[in-house]
Amino acid sequence: INVPAGMEVDMITQVLEVTLRGPTALIDVITENDITVTVDFASAQVGTATMRATITINGPYGDVGTVGTYVVSATLLDPAAG
Secondary structure (H helix, E strand, C coil): CCCCCCCEEEECCCCCCCEEECCHHHHCCCCHHHEEEEECCCCCCCEEEEEEEEEEECCCCCCCEEECCEEEEEEEECHHHC
16 A cells, blocks of 8 residues: 555565464454455655565454564565666
8 A cells, every 4th residue: 555656566575474363263264365465655665675564354353363573575666767
């Protein structure tokens, strides 16, 4: 989210392992489609950087949370710079 105007993001990280904590009955039914990874690029500048990722569990899984801190790598490009 919040990619600066005129910039493009090329994600380097393609897979992120997420550790969940909660009732086994809920964790057993969560799929990758229930997990959203969000990265805020508001303060990013052109170049490659490691950014903090926010993990959200979508759906009726209020008793499930994540364990740990998550980061991803991405390159912010300015296509106009050629």
